[in-house]
Amino acid sequence: MNRNSRIKTHFDSRVLLSFIALLFIAGVVLAFKVRESEPCLVQSFNIDASALKVGEIVTFSDYTDNAHEWEWNFGDGNTASHRSKVVHQYKEPGKYLVNLWVNKNCNISKVVEILPSKELIDSTLFPRFDIPAIAYVDEPVTFTDQTPHAKRWEWRFGEGDGEKIDAIDKDPSYTYKTPGLKTVYLIVNDDTKYLTHKKITVLPSRNKKERINKVDIMKDTRDEDIVDIYINQKVPEKPIGFEPEKAKRVDNINVPEEEEEEATVLPMDEERLAGIIMGISMNRLSFKNFTRHFCKDQFPKVQLKDGSIVSVHYLYNTIRGKKIELKKVSMVRDRQTDCVSLIILDYKRKGLF
Structure with missing residues:
Protein backbone atom coordinates (compact mmCIF):
# COMPACT_ATOMS: atom_id res chain seq x y z
CA MET A 1 0.00 0.00 0.00
CA ASN A 2 2.83 2.37 0.72
CA ARG A 3 4.07 1.88 -2.84
CA ASN A 4 0.68 2.86 -4.33
CA SER A 5 0.42 5.95 -2.17
CA ARG A 6 3.59 7.48 -3.53
CA ILE A 7 3.08 10.43 -5.90
CA LYS A 8 5.62 10.70 -8.62
CA THR A 9 5.81 13.97 -10.59
CA HIS A 10 7.63 14.32 -13.90
CA PHE A 11 8.14 17.54 -15.99
CA ASP A 12 9.34 17.59 -19.58
CA SER A 13 12.38 19.87 -19.73
CA ARG A 14 11.37 21.28 -23.12
CA VAL A 15 8.05 22.49 -21.78
CA LEU A 16 9.77 24.17 -18.90
CA LEU A 17 12.24 25.94 -21.14
CA SER A 18 9.46 27.18 -23.44
CA PHE A 19 7.53 28.57 -20.51
CA ILE A 20 10.56 30.42 -19.21
CA ALA A 21 11.24 31.89 -22.67
CA LEU A 22 7.68 33.19 -22.99
CA LEU A 23 7.89 34.83 -19.58
CA PHE A 24 11.15 36.52 -20.56
CA ILE A 25 9.74 37.88 -23.85
CA ALA A 26 6.60 39.14 -22.15
CA GLY A 27 8.70 40.88 -19.55
CA VAL A 28 10.87 42.56 -22.18
CA VAL A 29 7.82 43.78 -24.13
CA LEU A 30 6.17 45.06 -20.98
CA ALA A 31 9.30 46.85 -19.94
CA PHE A 32 9.60 48.46 -23.37
CA LYS A 33 5.97 49.60 -23.32
CA VAL A 34 6.32 51.04 -19.86
CA ARG A 35 9.52 52.81 -20.90
CA GLU A 36 7.98 54.25 -24.06
CA SER A 37 4.61 55.15 -22.59
CA GLU A 38 4.31 58.91 -21.99
CA PRO A 39 1.32 60.97 -20.92
CA CYS A 40 -0.41 62.87 -23.78
CA LEU A 41 0.25 66.50 -22.91
CA VAL A 42 -0.68 68.07 -26.28
CA GLN A 43 -3.47 70.58 -25.79
CA SER A 44 -3.17 72.85 -28.79
CA PHE A 45 -0.86 74.18 -31.50
CA ASN A 46 -0.33 77.67 -32.88
CA ILE A 47 -1.36 79.00 -36.29
CA ASP A 48 0.29 82.26 -37.39
CA ALA A 49 -0.06 84.23 -40.66
CA SER A 50 -0.26 87.84 -41.76
CA ALA A 51 -3.48 86.85 -43.54
CA LEU A 52 -5.18 83.47 -43.88
CA LYS A 53 -5.54 83.80 -47.65
CA VAL A 54 -4.58 81.82 -50.71
CA GLY A 55 -0.84 82.02 -51.36
CA GLU A 56 0.04 83.44 -47.94
CA ILE A 57 2.64 81.73 -45.70
CA VAL A 58 0.97 80.00 -42.74
CA THR A 59 3.15 78.86 -39.79
CA PHE A 60 2.13 75.92 -37.60
CA SER A 61 4.03 75.36 -34.33
CA ASP A 62 3.82 73.08 -31.28
CA TYR A 63 5.55 73.69 -27.93
CA THR A 64 4.50 70.57 -26.00
CA ASP A 65 6.90 69.58 -23.18
CA ASN A 66 8.86 66.34 -23.67
CA ALA A 67 7.75 66.09 -27.31
CA HIS A 68 10.34 64.63 -29.66
CA GLU A 69 8.42 63.59 -32.76
CA TRP A 70 5.80 65.41 -34.82
CA GLU A 71 3.70 64.59 -37.85
CA TRP A 72 1.55 67.24 -39.52
CA ASN A 73 -1.32 66.82 -41.99
CA PHE A 74 -2.50 70.13 -43.49
CA GLY A 75 -5.83 68.85 -44.80
CA ASP A 76 -5.08 69.47 -48.47
CA GLY A 77 -3.12 66.28 -49.12
CA ASN A 78 0.22 67.66 -47.93
CA THR A 79 2.12 66.51 -44.82
CA ALA A 80 5.29 67.35 -42.89
CA SER A 81 7.21 65.38 -40.24
CA HIS A 82 9.95 65.57 -37.59
CA ARG A 83 9.61 69.29 -36.92
CA SER A 84 7.74 71.17 -34.23
CA LYS A 85 7.44 74.27 -36.43
CA VAL A 86 6.45 74.08 -40.11
CA VAL A 87 5.19 76.47 -42.82
CA HIS A 88 2.64 75.84 -45.54
CA GLN A 89 0.85 77.62 -48.40
CA TYR A 90 -2.71 76.82 -49.44
CA LYS A 91 -3.52 77.09 -53.14
CA GLU A 92 -7.31 77.11 -52.92
CA PRO A 93 -9.77 78.89 -50.59
CA GLY A 94 -11.85 76.82 -48.17
CA LYS A 95 -11.86 75.15 -44.76
CA TYR A 96 -9.10 72.62 -43.96
CA LEU A 97 -8.80 70.19 -41.02
CA VAL A 98 -5.19 70.31 -39.78
CA ASN A 99 -4.06 67.25 -37.74
CA LEU A 100 -0.97 66.96 -35.51
CA TRP A 101 0.42 63.73 -34.02
CA VAL A 102 3.00 64.14 -31.23
CA ASN A 103 5.19 61.18 -30.19
CA LYS A 104 2.95 59.02 -32.39
CA ASN A 105 0.29 58.60 -29.71
CA CYS A 106 -1.09 62.13 -29.12
CA ASN A 107 -3.37 63.70 -31.71
CA ILE A 108 -5.05 67.09 -31.92
CA SER A 109 -6.78 68.86 -34.81
CA LYS A 110 -7.92 72.35 -35.78
CA VAL A 111 -9.96 73.81 -38.62
CA VAL A 112 -8.34 76.64 -40.57
CA GLU A 113 -10.32 78.74 -43.07
CA ILE A 114 -8.40 80.10 -46.06
CA LEU A 115 -9.96 83.09 -47.80
CA PRO A 116 -9.61 84.02 -51.48
CA SER A 117 -6.67 86.23 -52.31
CA LYS A 118 -7.68 89.81 -53.08
CA GLU A 119 -5.33 91.88 -55.14
CA LEU A 120 -4.62 95.16 -53.41
CA ILE A 121 -4.88 98.29 -55.49
CA ASP A 122 -2.67 101.23 -54.59
CA PRO A 204 -14.11 119.73 -86.88
CA SER A 205 -11.21 121.76 -88.20
CA ARG A 206 -11.40 125.50 -87.57
CA ASN A 207 -9.63 126.13 -90.84
CA LYS A 208 -12.76 125.21 -92.78
CA LYS A 209 -15.17 128.01 -93.61
CA GLU A 210 -18.32 126.45 -92.24
CA ARG A 211 -19.69 128.24 -89.20
CA ILE A 212 -20.50 126.29 -86.06
CA ASN A 213 -23.25 127.47 -83.76
CA LYS A 214 -22.13 127.76 -80.14
CA VAL A 215 -25.34 126.07 -79.02
CA ASP A 216 -24.39 123.04 -81.09
CA ILE A 217 -20.77 122.73 -80.02
CA MET A 218 -20.27 121.83 -76.38
CA LYS A 219 -22.03 121.64 -73.07
CA ASP A 220 -18.91 123.28 -71.60
CA THR A 221 -19.69 126.67 -73.20
CA ARG A 222 -21.22 129.45 -71.15
CA ASP A 223 -24.44 129.39 -73.19
CA GLU A 224 -26.34 126.43 -71.78
CA ASP A 225 -27.71 123.86 -74.22
CA ILE A 226 -31.47 123.32 -74.15
CA VAL A 227 -30.99 119.67 -73.29
CA ASP A 228 -28.72 120.69 -70.42
CA ILE A 229 -31.37 123.12 -69.22
CA TYR A 230 -33.93 120.32 -69.16
CA ILE A 231 -31.64 117.76 -67.51
CA ASN A 232 -30.59 120.33 -64.88
CA GLN A 233 -34.27 120.85 -64.04
CA LYS A 234 -34.44 124.46 -65.27
CA VAL A 235 -37.45 123.79 -67.49
CA PRO A 236 -40.48 126.08 -67.38
CA GLU A 237 -43.99 124.69 -67.23
CA LYS A 238 -44.25 124.75 -71.02
CA PRO A 239 -41.57 123.44 -73.35
CA ILE A 240 -39.01 126.00 -74.38
CA GLY A 241 -40.13 127.57 -77.65
CA PHE A 242 -43.48 125.75 -77.34
CA GLU A 243 -46.16 126.88 -79.79
CA PRO A 244 -49.59 125.18 -79.62
CA GLU A 245 -50.08 125.18 -83.38
CA LYS A 246 -46.75 123.44 -83.84
CA ALA A 247 -47.14 120.94 -81.01
CA LYS A 248 -48.02 118.05 -83.31
CA ARG A 249 -45.07 118.59 -85.59
CA VAL A 250 -42.09 116.29 -85.16
CA ASP A 251 -39.76 119.24 -84.98
CA ASN A 252 -41.33 121.55 -82.40
CA ILE A 253 -37.82 122.82 -82.03
CA ASN A 254 -36.59 124.85 -79.10
CA VAL A 255 -33.57 126.08 -81.09
CA PRO A 256 -33.83 129.44 -82.87
CA GLU A 257 -34.36 128.94 -86.58
CA GLU A 258 -31.21 129.68 -88.54
CA GLU A 259 -29.83 128.79 -91.88
CA GLU A 260 -28.71 125.18 -92.10
CA GLU A 261 -25.19 124.65 -90.85
CA GLU A 262 -22.91 121.73 -90.17
CA ALA A 263 -23.44 121.05 -86.45
CA THR A 264 -20.96 119.20 -84.31
CA VAL A 265 -22.16 116.04 -82.63
CA LEU A 266 -22.79 116.80 -78.97
CA PRO A 267 -21.28 114.61 -76.26
CA MET A 268 -23.54 111.78 -75.16
CA ASP A 269 -23.38 109.30 -72.32
CA GLU A 270 -26.01 106.91 -70.96
CA GLU A 271 -27.09 109.25 -68.16
CA ARG A 272 -27.65 112.08 -70.63
CA LEU A 273 -29.46 109.76 -73.04
CA ALA A 274 -31.82 108.67 -70.27
CA GLY A 275 -32.57 112.31 -69.46
CA ILE A 276 -33.32 113.11 -73.11
CA ILE A 277 -35.67 110.13 -73.46
CA MET A 278 -37.59 111.21 -70.36
CA GLY A 279 -37.68 114.78 -71.72
CA ILE A 280 -39.25 113.52 -74.96
CA SER A 281 -41.83 111.52 -73.01
CA MET A 282 -42.78 114.70 -71.14
CA ASN A 283 -42.98 116.60 -74.45
CA ARG A 284 -40.20 118.93 -73.28
CA LEU A 285 -37.60 118.08 -75.92
CA SER A 286 -37.88 117.87 -79.68
CA PHE A 287 -36.71 115.39 -82.25
CA LYS A 288 -33.88 117.71 -83.24
CA ASN A 289 -32.78 118.04 -79.60
CA PHE A 290 -32.55 114.25 -79.69
CA THR A 291 -30.74 113.75 -83.01
CA ARG A 292 -28.13 116.49 -82.48
CA HIS A 293 -26.31 113.94 -80.33
CA PHE A 294 -25.87 111.49 -83.22
CA CYS A 295 -23.65 111.58 -86.28
CA LYS A 296 -25.26 113.23 -89.28
CA ASP A 297 -27.00 110.77 -91.61
CA GLN A 298 -26.03 107.91 -89.27
CA PHE A 299 -28.87 107.79 -86.80
CA PRO A 300 -28.65 104.73 -84.55
CA LYS A 301 -31.12 101.87 -84.47
CA VAL A 302 -33.07 101.17 -81.29
CA GLN A 303 -33.35 97.70 -79.80
CA LEU A 304 -36.34 97.25 -77.52
CA LYS A 305 -36.79 94.78 -74.66
CA ASP A 306 -38.52 92.23 -76.89
CA GLY A 307 -35.55 92.23 -79.27
CA SER A 308 -37.26 94.19 -82.04
CA ILE A 309 -35.25 96.85 -83.88
CA VAL A 310 -36.88 100.20 -84.62
CA SER A 311 -35.73 103.60 -85.85
CA VAL A 312 -35.19 106.69 -83.68
CA HIS A 313 -38.14 108.28 -85.54
CA TYR A 314 -40.37 105.42 -84.43
CA LEU A 315 -39.11 105.67 -80.85
CA TYR A 316 -39.66 109.42 -80.75
CA ASN A 317 -43.22 109.19 -82.08
CA THR A 318 -43.99 106.28 -79.73
CA ILE A 319 -42.92 107.89 -76.46
CA ARG A 320 -43.51 111.60 -77.16
CA GLY A 321 -45.95 112.96 -74.61
CA LYS A 322 -46.46 109.52 -73.03
CA LYS A 323 -45.83 108.60 -69.42
CA ILE A 324 -43.10 105.95 -69.29
CA GLU A 325 -40.95 104.23 -66.70
CA LEU A 326 -37.38 103.90 -67.92
CA LYS A 327 -35.77 100.72 -66.60
CA LYS A 328 -32.52 100.49 -68.55
CA VAL A 329 -30.73 102.30 -71.34
CA SER A 330 -27.32 101.70 -72.91
CA MET A 331 -25.45 102.55 -76.09
CA VAL A 332 -23.15 100.83 -78.56
CA ARG A 333 -20.67 102.94 -80.52
CA ASP A 334 -19.02 102.28 -83.85
CA ARG A 335 -15.33 101.61 -83.16
CA GLN A 336 -14.13 103.47 -86.23
CA THR A 337 -16.33 106.57 -86.15
CA ASP A 338 -17.26 106.63 -82.44
CA CYS A 339 -20.82 107.35 -83.57
CA VAL A 340 -23.66 105.83 -81.58
CA SER A 341 -24.84 102.90 -83.71
CA LEU A 342 -27.34 101.19 -81.40
CA ILE A 343 -29.49 102.20 -78.43
CA ILE A 344 -30.65 99.36 -76.18
CA LEU A 345 -33.79 100.41 -74.35
CA ASP A 346 -36.06 98.87 -71.74
CA TYR A 347 -39.11 100.89 -70.72
CA LYS A 348 -42.80 100.44 -70.02
CA ARG A 349 -45.82 102.66 -70.47
CA LYS A 350 -47.55 104.06 -67.40
CA GLY A 351 -51.29 104.64 -67.30
CA LEU A 352 -53.92 103.94 -69.96
CA PHE A 353 -53.11 106.74 -72.35
Whole structure:
Protein backbone atom coordinates (compact mmCIF):
# COMPACT_ATOMS: atom_id res chain seq x y z
CA MET A 1 0.00 0.00 0.00
CA ASN A 2 2.83 2.37 0.72
CA ARG A 3 4.07 1.88 -2.84
CA ASN A 4 0.68 2.86 -4.33
CA SER A 5 0.42 5.95 -2.17
CA ARG A 6 3.59 7.48 -3.53
CA ILE A 7 3.08 10.43 -5.90
CA LYS A 8 5.62 10.70 -8.62
CA THR A 9 5.81 13.97 -10.59
CA HIS A 10 7.63 14.32 -13.90
CA PHE A 11 8.14 17.54 -15.99
CA ASP A 12 9.34 17.59 -19.58
CA SER A 13 12.38 19.87 -19.73
CA ARG A 14 11.37 21.28 -23.12
CA VAL A 15 8.05 22.49 -21.78
CA LEU A 16 9.77 24.17 -18.90
CA LEU A 17 12.24 25.94 -21.14
CA SER A 18 9.46 27.18 -23.44
CA PHE A 19 7.53 28.57 -20.51
CA ILE A 20 10.56 30.42 -19.21
CA ALA A 21 11.24 31.89 -22.67
CA LEU A 22 7.68 33.19 -22.99
CA LEU A 23 7.89 34.83 -19.58
CA PHE A 24 11.15 36.52 -20.56
CA ILE A 25 9.74 37.88 -23.85
CA ALA A 26 6.60 39.14 -22.15
CA GLY A 27 8.70 40.88 -19.55
CA VAL A 28 10.87 42.56 -22.18
CA VAL A 29 7.82 43.78 -24.13
CA LEU A 30 6.17 45.06 -20.98
CA ALA A 31 9.30 46.85 -19.94
CA PHE A 32 9.60 48.46 -23.37
CA LYS A 33 5.97 49.60 -23.32
CA VAL A 34 6.32 51.04 -19.86
CA ARG A 35 9.52 52.81 -20.90
CA GLU A 36 7.98 54.25 -24.06
CA SER A 37 4.61 55.15 -22.59
CA GLU A 38 4.31 58.91 -21.99
CA PRO A 39 1.32 60.97 -20.92
CA CYS A 40 -0.41 62.87 -23.78
CA LEU A 41 0.25 66.50 -22.91
CA VAL A 42 -0.68 68.07 -26.28
CA GLN A 43 -3.47 70.58 -25.79
CA SER A 44 -3.17 72.85 -28.79
CA PHE A 45 -0.86 74.18 -31.50
CA ASN A 46 -0.33 77.67 -32.88
CA ILE A 47 -1.36 79.00 -36.29
CA ASP A 48 0.29 82.26 -37.39
CA ALA A 49 -0.06 84.23 -40.66
CA SER A 50 -0.26 87.84 -41.76
CA ALA A 51 -3.48 86.85 -43.54
CA LEU A 52 -5.18 83.47 -43.88
CA LYS A 53 -5.54 83.80 -47.65
CA VAL A 54 -4.58 81.82 -50.71
CA GLY A 55 -0.84 82.02 -51.36
CA GLU A 56 0.04 83.44 -47.94
CA ILE A 57 2.64 81.73 -45.70
CA VAL A 58 0.97 80.00 -42.74
CA THR A 59 3.15 78.86 -39.79
CA PHE A 60 2.13 75.92 -37.60
CA SER A 61 4.03 75.36 -34.33
CA ASP A 62 3.82 73.08 -31.28
CA TYR A 63 5.55 73.69 -27.93
CA THR A 64 4.50 70.57 -26.00
CA ASP A 65 6.90 69.58 -23.18
CA ASN A 66 8.86 66.34 -23.67
CA ALA A 67 7.75 66.09 -27.31
CA HIS A 68 10.34 64.63 -29.66
CA GLU A 69 8.42 63.59 -32.76
CA TRP A 70 5.80 65.41 -34.82
CA GLU A 71 3.70 64.59 -37.85
CA TRP A 72 1.55 67.24 -39.52
CA ASN A 73 -1.32 66.82 -41.99
CA PHE A 74 -2.50 70.13 -43.49
CA GLY A 75 -5.83 68.85 -44.80
CA ASP A 76 -5.08 69.47 -48.47
CA GLY A 77 -3.12 66.28 -49.12
CA ASN A 78 0.22 67.66 -47.93
CA THR A 79 2.12 66.51 -44.82
CA ALA A 80 5.29 67.35 -42.89
CA SER A 81 7.21 65.38 -40.24
CA HIS A 82 9.95 65.57 -37.59
CA ARG A 83 9.61 69.29 -36.92
CA SER A 84 7.74 71.17 -34.23
CA LYS A 85 7.44 74.27 -36.43
CA VAL A 86 6.45 74.08 -40.11
CA VAL A 87 5.19 76.47 -42.82
CA HIS A 88 2.64 75.84 -45.54
CA GLN A 89 0.85 77.62 -48.40
CA TYR A 90 -2.71 76.82 -49.44
CA LYS A 91 -3.52 77.09 -53.14
CA GLU A 92 -7.31 77.11 -52.92
CA PRO A 93 -9.77 78.89 -50.59
CA GLY A 94 -11.85 76.82 -48.17
CA LYS A 95 -11.86 75.15 -44.76
CA TYR A 96 -9.10 72.62 -43.96
CA LEU A 97 -8.80 70.19 -41.02
CA VAL A 98 -5.19 70.31 -39.78
CA ASN A 99 -4.06 67.25 -37.74
CA LEU A 100 -0.97 66.96 -35.51
CA TRP A 101 0.42 63.73 -34.02
CA VAL A 102 3.00 64.14 -31.23
CA ASN A 103 5.19 61.18 -30.19
CA LYS A 104 2.95 59.02 -32.39
CA ASN A 105 0.29 58.60 -29.71
CA CYS A 106 -1.09 62.13 -29.12
CA ASN A 107 -3.37 63.70 -31.71
CA ILE A 108 -5.05 67.09 -31.92
CA SER A 109 -6.78 68.86 -34.81
CA LYS A 110 -7.92 72.35 -35.78
CA VAL A 111 -9.96 73.81 -38.62
CA VAL A 112 -8.34 76.64 -40.57
CA GLU A 113 -10.32 78.74 -43.07
CA ILE A 114 -8.40 80.10 -46.06
CA LEU A 115 -9.96 83.09 -47.80
CA PRO A 116 -9.61 84.02 -51.48
CA SER A 117 -6.67 86.23 -52.31
CA LYS A 118 -7.68 89.81 -53.08
CA GLU A 119 -5.33 91.88 -55.14
CA LEU A 120 -4.62 95.16 -53.41
CA ILE A 121 -4.88 98.29 -55.49
CA ASP A 122 -2.67 101.23 -54.59
CA SER A 123 -4.45 104.37 -55.75
CA THR A 124 -1.18 106.34 -55.71
CA LEU A 125 0.12 104.24 -58.61
CA PHE A 126 -2.54 105.32 -61.11
CA PRO A 127 -1.25 107.67 -63.82
CA ARG A 128 -2.15 111.33 -63.53
CA PHE A 129 -2.29 113.48 -66.63
CA ASP A 130 -3.93 116.62 -67.98
CA ILE A 131 -5.75 117.01 -71.28
CA PRO A 132 -7.85 119.87 -72.68
CA ALA A 133 -11.61 119.43 -72.78
CA ILE A 134 -11.75 120.37 -76.47
CA ALA A 135 -9.47 119.77 -79.42
CA TYR A 136 -9.79 120.43 -83.16
CA VAL A 137 -9.05 118.30 -86.17
CA ASP A 138 -5.68 119.11 -87.77
CA GLU A 139 -4.47 121.04 -84.71
CA PRO A 140 -1.80 119.51 -82.39
CA VAL A 141 -2.89 118.77 -78.83
CA THR A 142 -0.39 118.48 -75.95
CA PHE A 143 -0.93 115.93 -73.18
CA THR A 144 0.91 116.44 -69.89
CA ASP A 145 1.77 113.62 -67.48
CA GLN A 146 2.08 114.41 -63.76
CA THR A 147 2.67 110.91 -62.36
CA PRO A 148 5.47 111.22 -59.75
CA HIS A 149 6.99 107.74 -60.18
CA ALA A 150 6.63 107.42 -63.98
CA LYS A 151 9.67 106.42 -66.04
CA ARG A 152 8.00 104.88 -69.09
CA TRP A 153 4.76 105.87 -70.85
CA GLU A 154 2.24 104.29 -73.22
CA TRP A 155 -0.28 106.73 -74.70
CA ARG A 156 -3.32 105.82 -76.78
CA PHE A 157 -5.31 108.78 -78.06
CA GLY A 158 -8.57 107.11 -79.08
CA GLU A 159 -8.16 106.84 -82.83
CA GLY A 160 -7.77 103.47 -84.51
CA ASP A 161 -8.41 100.08 -82.93
CA GLY A 162 -6.77 100.92 -79.58
CA GLU A 163 -4.07 98.26 -79.93
CA LYS A 164 -1.40 100.59 -81.30
CA ILE A 165 0.64 102.74 -78.92
CA ASP A 166 0.48 106.31 -80.21
CA ALA A 167 3.28 107.85 -78.12
CA ILE A 168 5.90 106.90 -75.52
CA ASP A 169 7.05 110.37 -74.43
CA LYS A 170 6.21 112.01 -71.12
CA ASP A 171 4.36 115.01 -72.61
CA PRO A 172 3.48 114.09 -76.20
CA SER A 173 1.56 116.01 -78.85
CA TYR A 174 -1.00 114.46 -81.15
CA THR A 175 -3.05 115.70 -84.11
CA TYR A 176 -6.52 114.24 -84.48
CA LYS A 177 -7.76 113.38 -87.95
CA THR A 178 -11.45 112.86 -87.18
CA PRO A 179 -13.97 114.65 -84.94
CA GLY A 180 -15.89 112.98 -82.13
CA LEU A 181 -15.64 112.02 -78.49
CA LYS A 182 -12.27 110.31 -77.94
CA THR A 183 -10.92 108.33 -74.99
CA VAL A 184 -7.27 108.88 -74.06
CA TYR A 185 -5.49 106.06 -72.18
CA LEU A 186 -2.20 106.19 -70.28
CA ILE A 187 -0.15 103.34 -68.78
CA VAL A 188 3.12 104.07 -66.99
CA ASN A 189 6.04 101.77 -66.12
CA ASP A 190 4.47 98.91 -68.15
CA ASP A 191 1.99 98.24 -65.33
CA THR A 192 -1.26 97.46 -67.16
CA LYS A 193 -3.08 96.98 -63.86
CA TYR A 194 -2.93 100.72 -63.31
CA LEU A 195 -4.55 102.47 -66.27
CA THR A 196 -6.13 105.91 -66.38
CA HIS A 197 -8.42 107.20 -69.12
CA LYS A 198 -10.02 110.57 -69.84
CA LYS A 199 -12.39 111.93 -72.48
CA ILE A 200 -11.67 114.65 -75.00
CA THR A 201 -14.11 116.12 -77.54
CA VAL A 202 -12.56 116.67 -80.95
CA LEU A 203 -14.37 119.25 -83.10
CA PRO A 204 -14.11 119.73 -86.88
CA SER A 205 -11.21 121.76 -88.20
CA ARG A 206 -11.40 125.50 -87.57
CA ASN A 207 -9.63 126.13 -90.84
CA LYS A 208 -12.76 125.21 -92.78
CA LYS A 209 -15.17 128.01 -93.61
CA GLU A 210 -18.32 126.45 -92.24
CA ARG A 211 -19.69 128.24 -89.20
CA ILE A 212 -20.50 126.29 -86.06
CA ASN A 213 -23.25 127.47 -83.76
CA LYS A 214 -22.13 127.76 -80.14
CA VAL A 215 -25.34 126.07 -79.02
CA ASP A 216 -24.39 123.04 -81.09
CA ILE A 217 -20.77 122.73 -80.02
CA MET A 218 -20.27 121.83 -76.38
CA LYS A 219 -22.03 121.64 -73.07
CA ASP A 220 -18.91 123.28 -71.60
CA THR A 221 -19.69 126.67 -73.20
CA ARG A 222 -21.22 129.45 -71.15
CA ASP A 223 -24.44 129.39 -73.19
CA GLU A 224 -26.34 126.43 -71.78
CA ASP A 225 -27.71 123.86 -74.22
CA ILE A 226 -31.47 123.32 -74.15
CA VAL A 227 -30.99 119.67 -73.29
CA ASP A 228 -28.72 120.69 -70.42
CA ILE A 229 -31.37 123.12 -69.22
CA TYR A 230 -33.93 120.32 -69.16
CA ILE A 231 -31.64 117.76 -67.51
CA ASN A 232 -30.59 120.33 -64.88
CA GLN A 233 -34.27 120.85 -64.04
CA LYS A 234 -34.44 124.46 -65.27
CA VAL A 235 -37.45 123.79 -67.49
CA PRO A 236 -40.48 126.08 -67.38
CA GLU A 237 -43.99 124.69 -67.23
CA LYS A 238 -44.25 124.75 -71.02
CA PRO A 239 -41.57 123.44 -73.35
CA ILE A 240 -39.01 126.00 -74.38
CA GLY A 241 -40.13 127.57 -77.65
CA PHE A 242 -43.48 125.75 -77.34
CA GLU A 243 -46.16 126.88 -79.79
CA PRO A 244 -49.59 125.18 -79.62
CA GLU A 245 -50.08 125.18 -83.38
CA LYS A 246 -46.75 123.44 -83.84
CA ALA A 247 -47.14 120.94 -81.01
CA LYS A 248 -48.02 118.05 -83.31
CA ARG A 249 -45.07 118.59 -85.59
CA VAL A 250 -42.09 116.29 -85.16
CA ASP A 251 -39.76 119.24 -84.98
CA ASN A 252 -41.33 121.55 -82.40
CA ILE A 253 -37.82 122.82 -82.03
CA ASN A 254 -36.59 124.85 -79.10
CA VAL A 255 -33.57 126.08 -81.09
CA PRO A 256 -33.83 129.44 -82.87
CA GLU A 257 -34.36 128.94 -86.58
CA GLU A 258 -31.21 129.68 -88.54
CA GLU A 259 -29.83 128.79 -91.88
CA GLU A 260 -28.71 125.18 -92.10
CA GLU A 261 -25.19 124.65 -90.85
CA GLU A 262 -22.91 121.73 -90.17
CA ALA A 263 -23.44 121.05 -86.45
CA THR A 264 -20.96 119.20 -84.31
CA VAL A 265 -22.16 116.04 -82.63
CA LEU A 266 -22.79 116.80 -78.97
CA PRO A 267 -21.28 114.61 -76.26
CA MET A 268 -23.54 111.78 -75.16
CA ASP A 269 -23.38 109.30 -72.32
CA GLU A 270 -26.01 106.91 -70.96
CA GLU A 271 -27.09 109.25 -68.16
CA ARG A 272 -27.65 112.08 -70.63
CA LEU A 273 -29.46 109.76 -73.04
CA ALA A 274 -31.82 108.67 -70.27
CA GLY A 275 -32.57 112.31 -69.46
CA ILE A 276 -33.32 113.11 -73.11
CA ILE A 277 -35.67 110.13 -73.46
CA MET A 278 -37.59 111.21 -70.36
CA GLY A 279 -37.68 114.78 -71.72
CA ILE A 280 -39.25 113.52 -74.96
CA SER A 281 -41.83 111.52 -73.01
CA MET A 282 -42.78 114.70 -71.14
CA ASN A 283 -42.98 116.60 -74.45
CA ARG A 284 -40.20 118.93 -73.28
CA LEU A 285 -37.60 118.08 -75.92
CA SER A 286 -37.88 117.87 -79.68
CA PHE A 287 -36.71 115.39 -82.25
CA LYS A 288 -33.88 117.71 -83.24
CA ASN A 289 -32.78 118.04 -79.60
CA PHE A 290 -32.55 114.25 -79.69
CA THR A 291 -30.74 113.75 -83.01
CA ARG A 292 -28.13 116.49 -82.48
CA HIS A 293 -26.31 113.94 -80.33
CA PHE A 294 -25.87 111.49 -83.22
CA CYS A 295 -23.65 111.58 -86.28
CA LYS A 296 -25.26 113.23 -89.28
CA ASP A 297 -27.00 110.77 -91.61
CA GLN A 298 -26.03 107.91 -89.27
CA PHE A 299 -28.87 107.79 -86.80
CA PRO A 300 -28.65 104.73 -84.55
CA LYS A 301 -31.12 101.87 -84.47
CA VAL A 302 -33.07 101.17 -81.29
CA GLN A 303 -33.35 97.70 -79.80
CA LEU A 304 -36.34 97.25 -77.52
CA LYS A 305 -36.79 94.78 -74.66
CA ASP A 306 -38.52 92.23 -76.89
CA GLY A 307 -35.55 92.23 -79.27
CA SER A 308 -37.26 94.19 -82.04
CA ILE A 309 -35.25 96.85 -83.88
CA VAL A 310 -36.88 100.20 -84.62
CA SER A 311 -35.73 103.60 -85.85
CA VAL A 312 -35.19 106.69 -83.68
CA HIS A 313 -38.14 108.28 -85.54
CA TYR A 314 -40.37 105.42 -84.43
CA LEU A 315 -39.11 105.67 -80.85
CA TYR A 316 -39.66 109.42 -80.75
CA ASN A 317 -43.22 109.19 -82.08
CA THR A 318 -43.99 106.28 -79.73
CA ILE A 319 -42.92 107.89 -76.46
CA ARG A 320 -43.51 111.60 -77.16
CA GLY A 321 -45.95 112.96 -74.61
CA LYS A 322 -46.46 109.52 -73.03
CA LYS A 323 -45.83 108.60 -69.42
CA ILE A 324 -43.10 105.95 -69.29
CA GLU A 325 -40.95 104.23 -66.70
CA LEU A 326 -37.38 103.90 -67.92
CA LYS A 327 -35.77 100.72 -66.60
CA LYS A 328 -32.52 100.49 -68.55
CA VAL A 329 -30.73 102.30 -71.34
CA SER A 330 -27.32 101.70 -72.91
CA MET A 331 -25.45 102.55 -76.09
CA VAL A 332 -23.15 100.83 -78.56
CA ARG A 333 -20.67 102.94 -80.52
CA ASP A 334 -19.02 102.28 -83.85
CA ARG A 335 -15.33 101.61 -83.16
CA GLN A 336 -14.13 103.47 -86.23
CA THR A 337 -16.33 106.57 -86.15
CA ASP A 338 -17.26 106.63 -82.44
CA CYS A 339 -20.82 107.35 -83.57
CA VAL A 340 -23.66 105.83 -81.58
CA SER A 341 -24.84 102.90 -83.71
CA LEU A 342 -27.34 101.19 -81.40
CA ILE A 343 -29.49 102.20 -78.43
CA ILE A 344 -30.65 99.36 -76.18
CA LEU A 345 -33.79 100.41 -74.35
CA ASP A 346 -36.06 98.87 -71.74
CA TYR A 347 -39.11 100.89 -70.72
CA LYS A 348 -42.80 100.44 -70.02
CA ARG A 349 -45.82 102.66 -70.47
CA LYS A 350 -47.55 104.06 -67.40
CA GLY A 351 -51.29 104.64 -67.30
CA LEU A 352 -53.92 103.94 -69.96
CA PHE A 353 -53.11 106.74 -72.35
